[in-house]
Amino acid sequence: MIPAAFDYTAPSTVEDAVRALAESGEDAKVIAGGQSLIPVLRMRLAAPTTLVDIGRVPELRGIRDDGDELVIGATTTHYEVQRDPLVRVHAPLLRAATDTVADPQVRHRGTFGGALVHADPAGDLLAPTLALDAELVLHGPAGRRTVAAADFFTDYFTTALRQDELLVAVRIPKHTGWGAHYEKFSRVAQAWSIVAVAVAVRVEGGVIAEARVALTNMSAVPVRADAVERALVGSPATAESIKAAAAHAAEGTSPTADGDADVAYRQHLARVLTSRAVTAAVGA
Amino acid sequence: MTATIEPEVGRARPRKEDARLVTGRTRWTDNLTVPGLLHLAFLRSPVAHAKITSIDVEAARRAPGVVAVFTGRDIADAQGSLPCAWPVTADQVAPAAPSLAVDQVNFAGEAVAVVVARGKAEAHDALEAIDVDYDELPVVLDLRAAIAEDADVVHPDLGTNRSAHWVFDSAEAGTGGDVEQAIAEAEVLIERTYRQQRLIPAFMEPRSVLVDPTGEQTTVWSATQIPHILRLMLALTTGVPEHKLRVIAPDVGGGFGGKLQVTPEEVVALVVATRLGKPVKWTESRSESLLSAHHGRDQLQRLTLAARRDGTVTGLKVDLLADMGAYLRLVTPGVPILGAFMFNAIYKFPAYRFACTNVFTTKTPTDAYRGAGRPEATFAIERLMDELAAELGRDPIELREQNWIKHDEFPFTTVCGLEYDSGNYEAATARAKELFGYDELRAEQRERRDRGDSVQLGIGTSTFTEMCGLAPSRVLGSLSYGAGGWEHAAIRMLPSGKVEVVTGSSAHGQGHETAWSQIVADQLGVPFEDVEVLHGDTQSSPKGLDTYGSRSLTVGAMAVLKAGEKVIRKARRVAAHMMECAEDDLEFTGGRFTVRGTERSTGITEVALAVFAAHDLPDGVEPSLDSAATFDPDNFSFPHGTHLCAVEVDTETGFVKIRKYVCVDDVGVVVNPVIVEGQVHGGLAQGIAQALYEEAVHDESGTLTTGTFADYLLPSAVDLPHFDTDRTETPSTTNQLGVKGVGEAGTIASTPAVVNAVVDAVRHFGVDDIQMPCTPMRVWTAINGGPTDAGGPGGEAGGGLGSIDSTGGAL
Numbered sequence A: 001m002i003p004a005a006f007d008y009t010a011p012s013t014v015e016d017a018v019r020a021l022a023e024s025g026e027d028a029k030v031i032a033g034g035q036s037l038i039p040v041l042r043m044r045l046a047a048p049t050t051l052v053d054i055g056r057v058p059e060l061r062g063i064r065d066d067g068d069e070l071v072i073g074a075t076t077t078h079y080e081v082q083r084d085p086l087v088r089v090h091a092p093l094l095r096a097a098t099d100t101v102a103d104p105q106v107r108h109r110g111t112f113g114g115a116l117v118h119a120d121p122a123g124d125l126l127a128p129t130l131a132l133d134a135e136l137v138l139h140g141p142a143g144r145r146t147v148a149a150a151d152f153f154t155d156y157f158t159t160a161l162r163q164d165e166l167l168v169a170v171r172i173p174k175h176t177g178w179g180a181h182y183e184k185f186s187r188v189a190q191a192w193s194i195v196a197v198a199v200a201v202r203v204e205g206g207v208i209a210e211a212r213v214a215l216t217n218m219s220a221v222p223v224r225a226d227a228v229e230r231a232l233v234g235s236p237a238t239a240e241s242i243k244a245a246a247a248h249a250a251e252g253t254s255p256t257a258d259g260d261a262d263v264a265y266r267q268h269l270a271r272v273l274t275s276r277a278v279t280a281a282v283g284a
Numbered sequence B: 001m002t003a004t005i006e007p008e009v010g011r012a013r014p015r016k017e018d019a020r021l022v023t024g025r026t027r028w029t030d031n032l033t034v035p036g037l038l039h040l041a042f043l044r045s046p047v048a049h050a051k052i053t054s055i056d057v058e059a060a061r062r063a064p065g066v067v068a069v070f071t072g073r074d075i076a077d078a079q080g081s082l083p084c085a086w087p088v089t090a091d092q093v094a095p096a097a098p099s100l101a102v103d104q105v106n107f108a109g110e111a112v113a114v115v116v117a118r119g120k121a122e123a124h125d126a127l128e129a130i131d132v133d134y135d136e137l138p139v140v141l142d143l144r145a146a147i148a149e150d151a152d153v154v155h156p157d158l159g160t161n162r163s164a165h166w167v168f169d170s171a172e173a174g175t176g177g178d179v180e181q182a183i184a185e186a187e188v189l190i191e192r193t194y195r196q197q198r199l200i201p202a203f204m205e206p207r208s209v210l211v212d213p214t215g216e217q218t219t220v221w222s223a224t225q226i227p228h229i230l231r232l233m234l235a236l237t238t239g240v241p242e243h244k245l246r247v248i249a250p251d252v253g254g255g256f257g258g259k260l261q262v263t264p265e266e267v268v269a270l271v272v273a274t275r276l277g278k279p280v281k282w283t284e285s286r287s288e289s290l291l292s293a294h295h296g297r298d299q300l301q302r303l304t305l306a307a308r309r310d311g312t313v314t315g316l317k318v319d320l321l322a323d324m325g326a327y328l329r330l331v332t333p334g335v336p337i338l339g340a341f342m343f344n345a346i347y348k349f350p351a352y353r354f355a356c357t358n359v360f361t362t363k364t365p366t367d368a369y370r371g372a373g374r375p376e377a378t379f380a381i382e383r384l385m386d387e388l389a390a391e392l393g394r395d396p397i398e399l400r401e402q403n404w405i406k407h408d409e410f411p412f413t414t415v416c417g418l419e420y421d422s423g424n425y426e427a428a429t430a431r432a433k434e435l436f437g438y439d440e441l442r443a444e445q446r447e448r449r450d451r452g453d454s455v456q457l458g459i460g461t462s463t464f465t466e467m468c469g470l471a472p473s474r475v476l477g478s479l480s481y482g483a484g485g486w487e488h489a490a491i492r493m494l495p496s497g498k499v500e501v502v503t504g505s506s507a508h509g510q511g512h513e514t515a516w517s518q519i520v521a522d523q524l525g526v527p528f529e530d531v532e533v534l535h536g537d538t539q540s541s542p543k544g545l546d547t548y549g550s551r552s553l554t555v556g557a558m559a560v561l562k563a564g565e566k567v568i569r570k571a572r573r574v575a576a577h578m579m580e581c582a583e584d585d586l587e588f589t590g591g592r593f594t595v596r597g598t599e600r601s602t603g604i605t606e607v608a609l610a611v612f613a614a615h616d617l618p619d620g621v622e623p624s625l626d627s628a629a630t631f632d633p634d635n636f637s638f639p640h641g642t643h644l645c646a647v648e649v650d651t652e653t654g655f656v657k658i659r660k661y662v663c664v665d666d667v668g669v670v671v672n673p674v675i676v677e678g679q680v681h682g683g684l685a686q687g688i689a690q691a692l693y694e695e696a697v698h699d700e701s702g703t704l705t706t707g708t709f710a711d712y713l714l715p716s717a718v719d720l721p722h723f724d725t726d727r728t729e730t731p732s733t734t735n736q737l738g739v740k741g742v743g744e745a746g747t748i749a750s751t752p753a754v755v756n757a758v759v760d761a762v763r764h765f766g767v768d769d770i771q772m773p774c775t776p777m778r779v780w781t782a783i784n785g786g787p788t789d790a791g792g793p794g795g796e797a798g799g800g801l802g803s804i805d806s807t808g809g810a811l
């Protein structure tokens, strides 16, 4: 459990970080909070030649209000997201999901950006990012580009980020006044999700006006439960209509089977948890 | 003046060892260093069963910082065969057990080579330069398949996977009737097969060993439970003479039986250090620990319980397959046999038969894990009693009471021939029911059931007993165990009046320093603070049989008490001389010898000083009060208790939540209630974990898939309920202290209480069993008419840390 030897650099600007990545070539790796990368290195499942530590780049960290959007810097820690008043008001779903990530130690070191780039299908922050129609701001040698969350996650542990790019920030459209809930199912409190459901809803006069529903660990990538959203919008916020809508939750999903859950059980959980998540979000 | 006013025994003292442990003011084995220390790293087989066709270590030998690389062949002459101290039958078969595999690997994780380097990182780096060619053999994973006619065999030279077949039959032993007759005549038969899944002891401090061969004696520091046994076994295994070895167990961070072992790594460290003439150290990583340190449990239990319609039990037949893993380690074959005497538990079975086949598989060897044989037995009988109650439509507690030994029937000789000295099952059960609110919870259960609530309530009972205080040496002899069961202690009276207690028990988290100090403070009438307990070093504590099997208080502390009696006897003679009276005129209380009917007295510490000066001693009295004693118990002790568990099962997801957990344990006289409480809490956590969370899983190629704590699920405080604990106190009559032992009670009792509760919650769906651990999927599947053992090794990667290796991670 000792990583192979590597070079280490800790730049202080985004430009220097991108340059360091480019110069170090194929085998360079960004390290943020290290909560996912360090285990990989210690188990020697990867042996990058250089680690570019982005933890000392001030502009990558922090949360700001930008009109209709919140901008969350990539190295903002889970703990900071949990505590941030802007997130509480404008993206309650993200906060609810972050509350369920790991334990306080991990939340103080792990970063929002790191969780998204790591793209673990069981990770809890992917589905909320997708549900909230966030955009990811990437910075490479050729400058910046923006990718929608729907296009960012491409496969197991794989994203649209190129080897020479850095995730610098995530832009989240404000969902002020929306009800939100993240329903996570795991065998013990501190564990990855077997299945989880992220929900944000806007209720107007007892009727669901808008709904965003995304699922964790129901495919190689987080999936949007479109059929559930369609069924919810325009329906009364009642137990029966929510349950009826949630019955569509597993449509189009392709979960894996493991010791904790086979495919049928995961799909069943998706329906049950979706119903619970929407109910909680409506009541929130 | 008087040292102790309030008795120390029974006092809820915070443990004196905690401050240094909790603040890190101690040195664990891995913290130790000596000049010129070299570091070891082991290369382990990635495959479960294969011939080693070649190992090329040349590149590793040339790697930076590397001092030497050894393969099994390189040290074949020196490493010997790892010891098994418990050949359970005369015709038991066992393979040679090299510490480093020589020609063949028999489980994934078995060590095949060791690198010695100046730095730990360099040692690990060099592992990657070793090239091993494996010619894979078929794996042997399933117990039933392993003993089938045409089974592939783990060890071709043995020609079979059956290591031993051990039988106890009450009719043959003359301790009871014929079980086949009981079965033939039974009005009700409960037949079940239960699986004790494989568990991993998961102690907190990883194993670590440091060997320094540069002195006249070679010193071995090891994170072990058994420094004394280790010294002897290392000598016998490697040929290093026993008197040239000193073994030290410094503070050790837990063991749970997992460090009741003579490990391959300890042997290799000794062999390599001796060969190089240089000190070496090895400390395992967590994943190395989960993979290669011995595992526990892993049995298949076929059970038949015979009873009359009125609920009276008439016979019990137990047929076990026990997974040894690939080798027999220190007490591997004896673990299931320890359970043989406990299946009948607290009940008056007139006929009993136990048969166990010990089976080799290509998995990590199994051995002792908290409870060792007894949790498996308790699980089986307590599950069966609930099944019998369900079959007869009886209340499970009332049915137990009908069959258990009444408090006025002690001492009671069981169908296994054990004599239970004392107990009061009625009292413990009555108290537990009261604390639990049994009737209210049953009412709520009915109400939820009638309402068809999606959350169903279940209530589980476990009225357990166990045998502690291992063990009377003659009994161990009759079971072919390779050693006795005594314990040794010595007390040294220092001239300043302070006391040193030397114990052969080897604490690794239990709190012996505190408990032994309390006992000696009372006995000698000295302040608690004036007692120092020395242990875990074969130089300062030269004799002992160490700590396991809830034996320390019942056997180890009894030896201390016996040594103390000798000290007082010696001191009495001197005190009589000092006060010019007859010995019989003296009474000893509160640390003082008082001449009966007078005010004249002398403190034992004054006697100690007088003896030190030795100016004026009675004729023929040697100038020392120091005394030693070796105590061999006459009998085991039999703690018991009633555990009640209420669970809420979410029938939509299968998730189990413990709603209430009550246990009333009777561990006899309590020396320190805080320690007892701690042992019970920790034990409950581990027993509940077997019921709901933990399982070591191997995939179809024999690879351990639960190789990190992300996959091998240990519960945290958040997952466990508040524990309502209480005690009844029926003193043991087999030892003077009246103590029974508490180290394993919680683990032994709790597992069936939880599973009984889970099954009870969903029985109305037609469920009568759910395999452990009762994962949400298993519970949900069972509710929905599926198999009771859903899940198991998954084919594809899911998410989470555990999946990183199968997908190559994020990289």
Ligand SMILES: Cc1cc2nc3c(=O)[nH]c(=O)nc-3n(C[C@H](O)[C@H](O)[C@H](O)COP(=O)(O)OP(=O)(O)OC[C@H]3O[C@@H](n4cnc5c(N)ncnc54)[C@H](O)[C@@H]3O)c2cc1C
Pocket: A029, A030, A031, A032, A033, A034, A035, A036, A037, A038, A054, A074, A075, A100, A101, A102, A103, A106, A109, A110, A111, A112, A113, A114, A115, A116, A117, A118, A122, A123, A124, A125, A161, A165, A166, A167, A168, A190, A191, A192, A193, B810
């Ligand atoms: C014990 C434990 C429990 C956990 N439990 C959970 C849980 O319940 N739910 C959950 O969702 N997560 C869980 N996690 C994972 C946690 O959320 C991690 O913090 C997160 O996955 C990674 O963030 P990080 O900053 O530590 O990234 P790192 O480990 O530093 O990096 C992860 C990957 O992302 C890349 N990377 C990081 N930042 C950037 C960037 N800005 N630009 C480009 N590439 C980048 C790295 O190169 C690496 O490949 C757990 C982790 C641990 C150790």
